[in-house]
Amino acid sequence: DGGITQSPKYLFRKEGQNVTLSCEQNLNHDAMYWYRQDPGQGLRLIYYSQIVNDFQKGDIAEGYSVSREKKESFPLTVTSAQKNPTAFYLCASSIWDPDSPLHFGNGTRLTVT
Amino acid sequence: GDSVTQMEGPVTLSEEAFLTINCTYTATGYPSLFWYVQYPGEGLQLLLKATKADDKGSNKGFEATYRKETTSFHLEKGSVQVSDSAVYFCALWARDTGRRALTFGSGTRLQVQP
Numbered sequence: 001d002g003g004i005t006q007s008p009k010y011l012f013r014k015e016g017q018n019v020t021l022s023c024e025q026n027l028n029h030d031a032m033y034w035y036r037q038d039p040g041q042g043l044r045l046i047y048y049s050q051i052v053n054d055f056q057k058g059d060i061a062e063g064y065s066v067s068r069e070k071k072e073s074f075p076l077t078v079t080s081a082q083k084n085p086t087a088f089y090l091c092a093s094s095i096w097d098p099d100s101p102l103h104f105g106n107g108t109r110l111t112v113t
Numbered sequence: 114g115d116s117v118t119q120m121e122g123p124v125t126l127s128e129e130a131f132l133t134i135n136c137t138y139t140a141t142g143y144p145s146l147f148w149y150v151q152y153p154g155e156g157l158q159l160l161l162k163a164t165k166a167d168d169k170g171s172n173k174g175f176e177a178t179y180r181k182e183t184t185s186f187h188l189e190k191g192s193v194q195v196s197d198s199a200v201y202f203c204a205l206w207a208r209d210t211g212r213r214a215l216t217f218g219s220g221t222r223l224q225v226q227p
Contacts, residue, residue, distance in 0.1 A: 004156075033214055042119075042202060042219035043157075050213055058214060090156055098206040098215045099145050099164060104156025 002027045006091050006105035013085075013112050021076045021108045023091035029103070030096050032074035036060060037088040037107070046089075049074055050096075078110065085112045115140045115207045117218035122200075125224045126193055134188040134201055134221045136177075142209030146170075146179055146186040151200045151220070160188075160201070193225045 004025045013019045025032065031050050035043040045058030049068040063082025068074055074093075078085045088109050092102040120135040138144065145164045149157040161170030166181035175190045186203060203218040 031213065035217070040219060042117075043217040045214050045216070048214045056212075056214075092156070097208075097213055099162075099208075101159040102149075102157070102215065104158065106154070106156050 004091055004093055004103055004105035006089075006108050009106070009108060011108055011110045013110070015112055016080045017112075018077055018079050019085075019110065019112075021078065021089055021091075021110070023074045023076065023105060024072055025074075025093045025103070026072060027093055027103060028071070029093035030071070031094045031098075032068070033092045033094075033102065034058075034064075034066065034074070034076045035090045035092065037090055043090065046076065078112075085110060115144070115205060115210065115212075115216045117203050117205055117216055119201075119203050119218035119221050122220075122222040123224050124221060125226065127226050128195055129192045130225075132188070132190040132193045132197075132223065134203075134223070136186045136188065136203035136218060138184050138186065138203070138205050140184075140205055140207040140216075142207060143181070144205040144207040144209075146177070147204040147206070147215065148175070148177055148186070148188050149202045149204060149217075151202065153199070157202060193223070195225045195227055198223055198225045 033048040034046040047066045049055035065077045091105045147162045148160040161172040163170040163179035200220045204215045
């Protein structure tokens with residue numbers, strides 16, 4: 001079955017440590033996205049990528065970094081510079097542009113203490 | 114910048130009641146509009162969309178009409194079921210800005226009681 005896999009489902013880190021969230025898709029989609037979900041704030045765009053080796057900042061990119069070395073993979077690193085990293089992170093992909101349906105993973109809940 | 118405003122939840126209804134979830138937007142040009150749904154413990158999935166003014170999107174008994182004059186895209190269903198309990202997100206894509214990603218609203222939680 002095709003889909004998006006985010007791992008792990010739950011992640012715990014100490015403050016000051018960088019952490020990388022995994023996102024893999026086997027849908028052959030060109031575009032991939034990272035959103036952050038906080039209660040009462042909906043989804044906010046962190047980064048997105050339309051093609052391999054290219055990505056664009058979203059609305060809240062500070063303290064995050066990404067790479068897109070392979071079409072299937074779009075990992076997100078939460079750095080120690082991110083002031084409030086505890087959140088639910090959602091990865092998505094689409095064929096090309098956002099008019100085509102976004103396919104979402106089931107998310108990773110990151111807790112930083 | 115582009116933005117989406119949704120009514121605050123939770124919205125609590127009895128089974129078979131009529132549902133309306135309000136959504137208004139601010140955007141450059143003529144955006145595409147979407148409703149996504151998130152069931153407990155899952156990611157979001159597309160419910161319906163409309164890409165131009167006066168278009169009506171529909172799916173699973175849900176409908177929404179793109180109203181350019183009121184910049185709205187309200188979600189409606191004539192008779193809700195317990196299985197419709199979820200969080201509903203309104204979203205837009207403002208293609209004229211060059212940004213190739215969706216802007217989401219804050220989400221509205223729907224709770225349907227038997």
